[in-house]
Amino acid sequence: MARFTKGQCQPCPFRTRCTTSRKGARNVGFPPRELRDLQIRVRAEQQTPDWRARYAVRSGWRAPSTSSPMGTAPAAAAAAAGDSRRPTCSTSSRPSP
The missing domain is CATH 1.20.5 (Single alpha-helices involved in coiled-coils or other helix-helix interfaces)
Incomplete structure (x- = not known):
């Protein structure tokens, strides 16, 4: 972790790209x-x-699901089994209850 003080950050021409802090200080973490x-x-x-x-x-x-070798069979099987966690082909954006 590196900490840059207000005195170090304020004069820097790149400060606005680096931080929006009103205090002008910046903490930077390094992995x-x-x-x-x-x-x-x-x-x-x-x-x-x-x-x-x-x-x-x-x-x-690149490939719609209907062009895959399995087609839409996995989604249809999940829907038939009552698995509402998997998306199904429908016009509604809400999952079925």
Whole structure:
């Protein structure tokens, strides 16, 4: 943890980008080095075309559920079993009671 006093923060030209504190002081936390190294590595990997292609399939934004091999069967089975926690195809945005 680093603490920057009002005297250090006030003259800084980037203060408005860093804090909105009226007192002008700023506390900054730093993650452990292992976590920071992991974040850097994972964020770099997320910029690769291969990662983006795998994520697009996983997130489902490129393929509608009807084009998947299972179709809408999992959602229909959950609805038939009375599992209201799973979303079903309906025009209502509210879960069924």
